[in-house]
Structure formats: structure tokens, C-alpha cells
Amino acid sequence: MTTSYDILVAGGGLSGAIIAGRLHERFPDKTIAIVEKEPLLGGRLRTTDQNAGLWSYGLNAINENLYEFLDQTLKNHPDNLEISSYLIRKRVTLGALSAGKLSSGTIADSFSEQGARSIAGAAAAKDWTNIDEMMSKIEEGKRNDQPMAQAWKGTRKSPAAIATEHLTRLYGVPDIWSCNVMDLQAKIKDYSSSQWVCDWPKLCEAIIKRAVELGKITVLTETEIAEAEEKDGHWQLATTGGPLQSKVLVVSQSPWDALRWLSKEHWPNPLVNLPVKTKPVSAVILSETLDKEIEIPDVVVIPAENVQVYAEGSILSFQATVNYESTLVAPDVVKAIRRLKRARTKLLAAFDISKEFGNQHIALQPVAWSQPVTASERRVASKLSGYKWQAAKLIFCGDAYGDSMFGDVNLINSVIEGCQKVSV
Numbered sequence: 001m002t003t004s005y006d007i008l009v010a011g012g013g014l015s016g017a018i019i020a021g022r023l024h025e026r027f028p029d030k031t032i033a034i035v036e037k038e039p040l041l042g043g044r045l046r047t048t049d050q051n052a053g054l055w056s057y058g059l060n061a062i063n064e065n066l067y068e069f070l071d072q073t074l075k076n077h078p079d080n081l082e083i084s085s086y087l088i089r090k091r092v093t094l095g096a097l098s099a100g101k102l103s104s105g106t107i108a109d110s111f112s113e114q115g116a117r118s119i120a121g122a123a124a125a126k127d128w129t130n131i132d133e134m135m136s137k138i139e140e141g142k143r144n145d146q147p148m149a150q151a152w153k154g155t156r157k158s159p160a161a162i163a164t165e166h167l168t169r170l171y172g173v174p175d176i177w178s179c180n181v182m183d184l185q186a187k188i189k190d191y192s193s194s195q196w197v198c199d200w201p202k203l204c205e206a207i208i209k210r211a212v213e214l215g216k217i218t219v220l221t222e223t224e225i226a227e228a229e230e231k232d233g234h235w236q237l238a239t240t241g242g243p244l245q246s247k248v249l250v251v252s253q254s255p256w257d258a259l260r261w262l263s264k265e266h267w268p269n270p271l272v273n274l275p276v277k278t279k280p281v282s283a284v285i286l287s288e289t290l291d292k293e294i295e296i297p298d299v300v301v302i303p304a305e306n307v308q309v310y311a312e313g314s315i316l317s318f319q320a321t322v323n324y325e326s327t328l329v330a331p332d333v334v335k336a337i338r339r340l341k342r343a344r345t346k347l348l349a350a351f352d353i354s355k356e357f358g359n360q361h362i363a364l365q366p367v368a369w370s371q372p373v374t375a376s377e378r379r380v381a382s383k384l385s386g387y388k389w390q391a392a393k394l395i396f397c398g399d400a401y402g403d404s405m406f407g408d409v410n411l412i413n414s415v416i417e418g419c420q421k422v423s424v
């Protein structure tokens with residue numbers, strides 16, 4: 001039997017929870033269901049795998065801008081909620097593990113001679129002047145719109161260039177050389193400003209809690225959408241929990257995921273170009289709970305393996321990024337897992353821990369794109385500038401839906417505009 005709601009929100013990540021909460025405030029009498037394939041809300045920011053009990057999922061930190069938006073969202077909530085109740089930590093320190101030695105500095109000062117020294121040694125610090133010189137030309141506006149490949153006059157094999165590549169990957173730029181220098185600066189500034197980690201599933205639940213208690217929002221977890229079609233002014237969804245129907249459909253998941261069940265004909269043209277013409281990235285993640293806490297910086301890079309490590313108490317999360325398409329090729333994933341395992345051995349050796357723990361957990365997480373920073377990605381995203389794709393019965397929201405290279409900007413704008421556009 002088909003269950004009917006006024007609005008179906010497809011995806012229980014941050015954007016799904018926020019828009020469901022806002023839609024409830026706009027339409028207090030209407031029924032809303034959030035459809036989420038996983039057992040917990042939180043999406044890509046989710047920190048734990050319920051079954052493994054480990055910190056096995058992705059990105060999990062947000063920047064200052066999104067943090068403030070969430071803070072405001074919670075303050076405006078009828079229960080007058082406080083974001084500080086969900087805050088786990090602010091990431092501040094950044095370390096690098098090179099030649100068995102762990103150095104430590106701050107995220108804010110990472111793009112500097114000192115940061116380069118800890119990542120690639122004294123030689124990198126010595127020729128960091130080349131980077132400084134290039135950056136000062138950028139500041140004077142001389143090379144702003146050039147890709148790095150043109151702006152950088154030195155050799156790409158120089159220690160400072162290598163250190164820069166490692167750092168910028170961390171800032172969300174997978175290929176520094178095709179990135180426009182102005183965008184690179186903006187990314188450095190954005191990442192260095194702040195990294196907030198909250199209890200995302202709890203925070204998402206809090207946003208919708210009151211409406212859930214009133215019976216106005218239903219959360220359908222472990223329910224995967226397989227297909228959607230529009231018939232007689234209603235959306236019909238085939239899901240693993242049975243058929244669902246609604247007047248309005250909100251797509252609050254990445255376009256690469258949504259394209260699997262919402263056919264192209266329903267997508268506004270420039271929007272469908274995102275999943276068709278751009279290539280997202282995936283993360284291979286190795287999580288492990290140690291039997292004791294170790295004191296390490298909030299973020300550690302291991303340049304030799306091209307791996308990043310995030311620490312949360314006694315739980316470590318080793319992450320390697322791979323191109324989305326290579327996640328379909330088993331040997332590429334196996335290579336990434338080997339890098340993660342070597343990185344793990346190196347890090348634990350620095351702490352004299354050699355024990356093999358039985359509770360390691362490996363996850364392959366399609367994290368979507370790392371935002372449009374290459375020229376071709378910018379071209380696709382620029383088609384969205386000023387383009388109105390939200391429709392009264394079909395809304396798209398999340399970090400990829402917009403022309404900004406900052407996911408938080410797209411998320412905030414698409415949620416606000418989407419909520420205003422709904423007519424039910």
C-alpha cells in the first residue's frame with residue numbers, strides 16, 4: 001500500500017534536515033517524510049557507523065560560514081536550541097608525519113614556510129620564497145585568473161611545490177595545477193578560518209525533533225529510494241520500505257546519487273550537467289579505535305602516502321582520496337587501502353604502538369565533487385549562475401547545487417531558495 005505525504009525529502013543529511021525543519025515552519029499543517037537509506041541521519045558529515053561503532057565516515061567538519069548558519073537555524077528554532085550543545089570540537093592543530101617524526105603547527109598558519117618545513121623538510125622551507133613571490137603577484141592582481149600551471153614558474157618537483165600540493169589537497173583542491181590561483185587563495189583562506197566538528201546525527205534530529213513529536217515529520221531510515229516518477233501531479237517513489245507518494249519532492253542528496261533514481265527528464269538542463277559533465281571524488285577511509293588515547297594534532301598529513309589522519313580521542317580515521325571513477329576499479333581501491341595501511345603503521349610506530357587491533361573498519365565513501373576549481377568544472381558551474389532551477393513541486397538542495405566553489409554557500413542558498421519556492 002502506498003503511503004502519502006505532502007512533501008517527501010529524499011536524503012537525511014544536513015540539507016535534508018534543515019529544509020524539512022524550515023518547511024514545517026512554513027507549512028505547519030502539512031505532512032513531511034525524510035527518506036534516508038542509512039540507519040542514522042547526518043549524511044556525509046556523519047561520524048559513526050552504528051554497527052561498527054567506529055568513526056568511519058567522511059568529512060565531518062564544517063567551516064565558519066555554515067557553522068554560523070546552523071547556529072542561527074538552531075537559535076530561531078521554537079525550542080531555542082544552542083549549537084554549543086552539539087559541538088564536539090574545533091579543529092585547530094595540523095601536523096605532518098615525515099621520516100618517522102611528527103611535527104605540529106596550526107591549521108591557520110599551515111600555508112607558510114613553517115608549514116612547508118613540517119611537510120617536506122628544510123629544503124621546502126628554503127625555496128618557499130618562490131611560493132611567497134608568486135602569492136604576492138597574485139595579491140597585486142597580476143596572475144589572478146591564470147591556472148596555477150601557468151602562474152607557477154618554478155619546477156613542480158621543487159620541495160616547496162610538493163609541500164603546496166599536499167596542503168592544497170587538504171584544502172579541497174585535488175589538482176592544484178589546473179586550479180585558478182584566485183580560487184586557490186580563496187580555498188586556503190576558507191579552510192584556514194575554522195573547522196567545526198559537531199555530533200551531526202544528534203544535531204539533525206534536534207532540528208526536526210518538535211515536528212517529529214507533533215507527528216508532522218516522519219523519519220524513514222534504512223529506506224532507499226530506487227525509482228521516482230511523476231504521475232497525475234504526484235511523485236511516486238519506489239523504496240525498499242514500500243511505495244511512497246507526495247505532492248512535492250525535495251532532492252537533498254548529491255546529484256551523482258540522485259541521478260540513479262530520478263531520471264534525466266526531470267532535471268533542469270544546466271543542473272543535470274553537474275553529474276554528467278563533472279567528476280566527483282571518493283574517499284577510502286580506514287578507521288580504528290585504539291585501546292588508549294594518543295596526543296596527536298587534530299589533522300595530520302602523511303605526505304609519503306598522500307594520506308590524511310583525523311583524530312577523535314582514541315579513534316583514528318585515515319583517509320585517502322581517489323577519483324570517483326577509479327572506485328569502480330578494484331586495484332585502485334586496493335592501492336589506496338595499502339597506502340592507508342602503510343600510513344597507519346607509520347603513525348603508530350611514531351608512538352611505539354605496533355599492536356594489530358581487531359576493530360579496523362574500511363569504508364569507501366563517495367564524497368561527491370570537491371567543488372568546481374578546475375577550468376572545465378567552473379564552466380559547468382557557471383551555467384548555474386543566476387539560473388532559477390527550483391520549481392514549486394521539485395526542489396534540489398545541497399552543496400553541489402549552485403555556482404559557488406564553496407559547498408556551504410550552495411547548501412545555504414539552495415535550502416533558503418528551495419524552501420521559499422515550495423507550493424503545496
Ligand SMILES: Cc1cc2nc3c(=O)[nH]c(=O)nc-3n(C[C@H](O)[C@H](O)[C@H](O)COP(=O)(O)OP(=O)(O)OC[C@H]3O[C@@H](n4cnc5c(N)ncnc54)[C@H](O)[C@@H]3O)c2cc1C
Nearest residue numbers: 011012013014015037043044062063224225253367398399
Ligand atoms: C570533498 C568534499 C569536501 C567537503 N568539505 C567540506 C568542508 O570542509 N566544510 C563543509 O561545510 N562542507 C564540506 N563539504 C560538503 C559537506 O559534506 C556537505 O555540504 C554536507 O554534508 C551536507 O550535505 P547534504 O545534506 O547536501 O548531502 P549528504 O550529507 O550527502 O546527505 C544525503 C543523504 O541522502 C542519503 N541518500 C543517498 N542516496 C539515497 C537513496 N537512494 N535513498 C535514500 N537516501 C539516500 C545519503 O545516505 C545521505 O544521508 C565537502 C564535500 C566534499 C565533497
